[in-house]
Amino acid sequence: xxxxxxxxxxxxxxxxxxxxxxxxxxxxxxxxxxxVISILGASGSGKSTLLRxxxxxxxxxxxxxxxxxxxxxxxxHARGHQLAANPRQIERLRSRLxxxxxxxxxxxxxxxxQNVIEGPHYVLKRDKKACIAQAEQLLDRVGLLNRKxxxxxxxxxxxxxxxxxxxxxxxxxxxxxxxxxxxxxxxELVGEVLKVMRSLAExxxxxxxxxxxxxxxxxxxxRVVFMxxxxxxxxxTPEAMFGDAGSARFKQFISSHHQVEPVV
Amino acid sequence: xIDFAFLSDTFLKLSAALPVTLGLFISAFxxxxxxxxxxxxxxxxxxxxxxxxxxSPLMIQLFLIYYGLGQFGVxxxxxxWPFLREPFTCAVLALSLCTAAYTAEILRGALLAVPPGxxxxxxxxxxxxxxxxxxxxxxxxxxxxxxxxSTEAILLVKSTALASLVTVWDVTGVAQQIIxxxxxxxxxxxxxxxxxxxxxxxxxxxxxxxxxxxxPVHKAEKKPSPAAKRLSPEENKHV
Amino acid sequence: xxxxxxxxxxxxxxxxxxATLTTLLLSxxxxxxxxxxxxxxxxxxxxxxxxxxxxxxxxxxxxxGIPELLVIYLFYxxxxxxxxxxxxLFGADGFIEAPPFLIGALAIGLISGSYQAEVYRAARxxxxxxEIEAAVAIGMPRWRIRQRILLPQxxxxxxxxxxxxxxxxxxxxxxxxxxxxVELMRASQIAAGSTRDYFSFYLVGGACYLLLTLLSxxxxxxxxxxxxxxxxxxTAAQH
Numbered sequence: 126x127x128x129x130x131x132x133x134x135x136x137x138x139x140x141x142x143x144x145x146x147x148x149x150x151x152x153x154x155x156x157x158x159x160x161v162i163s164i165l166g167a168s169g170s171g172k173s174t175l176l177r178x179x180x181x182x183x184x185x186x187x188x189x190x191x192x193x194x195x196x197x198x199x200x201x202h203a204r205g206h207q208l209a210a211n212p213r214q215i216e217r218l219r220s221r222l223x224x225x226x227x228x229x230x231x232x233x234x235x236x237x238x239q240n241v242i243e244g245p246h247y248v249l250k251r252d253k254k255a256c257i258a259q260a261e262q263l264l265d266r267v268g269l270l271n272r273k274x275x276x277x278x279x280x281x282x283x284x285x286x287x288x289x290x291x292x293x294x295x296x297x298x299x300x301x302x303x304x305x306x307x308x309x310x311x312x313e314l315v316g317e318v319l320k321v322m323r324s325l326a327e328x329x330x331x332x333x334x335x336x337x338x339x340x341x342x343x344x345x346x347x348r349v350v351f352m353x354x355x356x357x358x359x360x361x362t363p364e365a366m367f368g369d370a371g372s373a374r375f376k377q378f379i380s381s382h383h384q385v386e387p388v389v
Numbered sequence: 390x391i392d393f394a395f396l397s398d399t400f401l402k403l404s405a406a407l408p409v410t411l412g413l414f415i416s417a418f419x420x421x422x423x424x425x426x427x428x429x430x431x432x433x434x435x436x437x438x439x440x441x442x443x444x445s446p447l448m449i450q451l452f453l454i455y456y457g458l459g460q461f462g463v464x465x466x467x468x469x470w471p472f473l474r475e476p477f478t479c480a481v482l483a484l485s486l487c488t489a490a491y492t493a494e495i496l497r498g499a500l501l502a503v504p505p506g507x508x509x510x511x512x513x514x515x516x517x518x519x520x521x522x523x524x525x526x527x528x529x530x531x532x533x534x535x536x537x538x539s540t541e542a543i544l545l546v547k548s549t550a551l552a553s554l555v556t557v558w559d560v561t562g563v564a565q566q567i568i569x570x571x572x573x574x575x576x577x578x579x580x581x582x583x584x585x586x587x588x589x590x591x592x593x594x595x596x597x598x599x600x601x602x603x604x605p606v607h608k609a610e611k612k613p614s615p616a617a618k619r620l621s622p623e624e625n626k627h628v
Numbered sequence: 629x630x631x632x633x634x635x636x637x638x639x640x641x642x643x644x645x646x647a648t649l650t651t652l653l654l655s656x657x658x659x660x661x662x663x664x665x666x667x668x669x670x671x672x673x674x675x676x677x678x679x680x681x682x683x684x685x686x687x688x689x690x691x692x693g694i695p696e697l698l699v700i701y702l703f704y705x706x707x708x709x710x711x712x713x714x715x716x717l718f719g720a721d722g723f724i725e726a727p728p729f730l731i732g733a734l735a736i737g738l739i740s741g742s743y744q745a746e747v748y749r750a751a752r753x754x755x756x757x758x759e760i761e762a763a764v765a766i767g768m769p770r771w772r773i774r775q776r777i778l779l780p781q782x783x784x785x786x787x788x789x790x791x792x793x794x795x796x797x798x799x800x801x802x803x804x805x806x807x808x809x810v811e812l813m814r815a816s817q818i819a820a821g822s823t824r825d826y827f828s829f830y831l832v833g834g835a836c837y838l839l840l841t842l843l844s845x846x847x848x849x850x851x852x853x854x855x856x857x858x859x860x861x862x863t864a865a866q867h
Contacts, residue, residue, distance in 0.1 A: 220515025550695035
């Protein structure tokens with residue numbers, strides 16, 4: 126059996142509650158280099174929360190997250206839950222993760238090009254010319270080089286999301302996190318984004334994708350994780366999951382989500 | 390019928406007082422702006438401050454500072470006394486404190502309007518708090534605050550007229566003096582009103598210019614984006 | 629300090645209290661004047677004739693752009709001058725003063741009117757066109773539509789804005805003190821000057837204004853919730 130690639134991301138026993146409601150009930154997940162993991166589940170299953178706990182946009186109440194072998198230091202709060210202990214570390218680790226949001230979240234006062242160079246230039250402190258060169262390369266890759274001087278408001282949803290992907294790529298992330306990247310898009314625009322994501326996967330990028338796109342989960346990812354009410358109900362390769370290995374609940378989930386999917 | 394000689398003479402006299410009015414305005418505008426940011430940062434104290442300074446007339450705040458502070462020996466013998474003794478400084482102080490309250494309220498509203506998603510995107514890139522504030526929050530906030538801020542600027546111009554009540558010889562003070570000497574109220578009023586209206590017009594134009602420069606609109610021609618100069622130091626100084 | 633405010637022959641409490649009443653009356657009168665003027669200006673601004681709209685806009689620009697103090701000077705000194713001249717025509721001697729209360733209420737009222745015009749205009753525009761069309765469709769006469777549909781809704785939408793305008797008039801009334809009328813500001817001035825205790829009395833005056841502002845806010849909020857109750861109960865029933 127060949128050696129598994131190194132673990133680039135690991136989340137152990139993550140618990141998270143919002144007020145009285147426990148959203149994550151002890152989730153553990155590991156991503157190896159080159160993994161493309163699709164996280165599926167109904168609304169409220171906690172999948173977005175899990176993703177956001179990984180780059181600490183939400184702070185897990187308990188549990189450990191490590192990125193590239195480095196564990197995020199936490200400290201205990203007086204009331205029992207935990208807080209990030211070292212803001213510098215968080216910032217550093219976040220700069221090694223790229224996140225693509227459901228609502229794109231491009232910076233509205235900056236052009237497309239400026240959006241993409243913002244991170245590398247101001248956070249990674251790289252030379253501006255080098256950043257611009259890289260940005261143009263990435264924008265070309267996602268097919269939007271000719272829009273580099275446009276502002277986000279002048280682009281369609283699909284275009285904005287592709288810029289957002291370029292922006293995340295510009296940071297040279299070890300792992301890319303996608304939080305329902307196509308959920309806010311009109312159906313005809315979903316395909317262009319999935320195409321870019323597929324090319325990233327084929328490149329060997331490590332990706333964690335929370336999604337409703339069954340086609341992507343089935344054809345592009347190498348692992349499918351199905352979450353239900355804050356726990357992992359079942360997980361496995363797409364062949365297994367979409368074949369016979371999936372649980373009854375998963376089968377029900379797929380059938381209720383049957384839709385005409387863009388060919389990925 | 391219309392006494393042009395008197396009108397032009399009055400206009401000249403009033404214009405001579407314009408630097409005083411402008412001095413009051415610009416000083417209070419800048420100080421008030423800085424103060425407002427400070428107030429916003431001290432959020433616990435902010436609500437009370439805003440309440441007090443927006444809930445009472447500027448006139449009484451002004452009189453409190455000009456007449457009231459001089460009562461205390463501790464102030465009269467302090468290093469600040471040479472400044473606090475001057476009517477102009479007292480007026481600027483009162484105007485600054487008052488406009489800071491209104492500006493803080495405007496900034497607070499603008500802060501709430503910043504789309505949280507864009508802030509999260511910044512955090513997800515690993516931006517520190519300082520960087521987030523400087524590169525994302527402040528620019529977006531300023532754009533939202535601009536319209537209300539221009540209204541506040543005009544209110545400030547009008548408020549400078551109150552300085553005349555504590556012997557500052559601004560446009561209104563000089564106008565009042567001329568009225569009391571000549572009793573030609575209508576003409577003097579018209580001149581003074583015209584000056585203030587022109588001042589307001591200029592301010593409105595300046596704000597419109599600023600708004601145009603800061604509003605993201607792609608220009609059709611392919612020149613190196615003027616946006617590349619975005620948020621350059623000049624623009625940040627204007628607001 | 630407390631003795632200064634007492635109601636006895638030595639205390640200033642009585643003066644302050646009666647002056648506060650004057651302030652309230654003055655502000656309220658101004659609000660009424662402003663309501664009449666404001667409705668007219670709002671109607672003008674909503675008119676289909678360009679010339680009429682222009683008149684409305686000009687009124688707004690003028691009365692929102694000129695310092696309140698100047699307007700008061702115009703009405704007081706100008707008014708007095710006018711009355712004196714008319715008096716002289718009838719053989720009267722010397723300077724006749726224009727009644728300060730009326731002049732003050734008029735001046736503040738006209739200014740308030742320009743702001744109220746904005747409030748009414750926005751409130752009118754907020755009214756859904758459909759509600760009026762529905763009334764027209766069932767054959768309701770114009771005057772009834774105005775009475776049963778338009779006015780109640782405009783009142784409801786205008787209330788928050790009116791709360792602000794009322795606060796403004798309260799504070800602007802302090803400026804009328806330059807005419808000599810004994811309202812709260814002038815009373816504070818008199819007491820302060822007489823006792824040389826400027827700080828205390830201006831503080832007390834300011835506190836009184838603050839009290840008036842806070843109580844007014846509360847009253848308006850209650851009125852808003854009362855008027856909005858019809859809508860609230862509907863949505864509550866839906867849940």
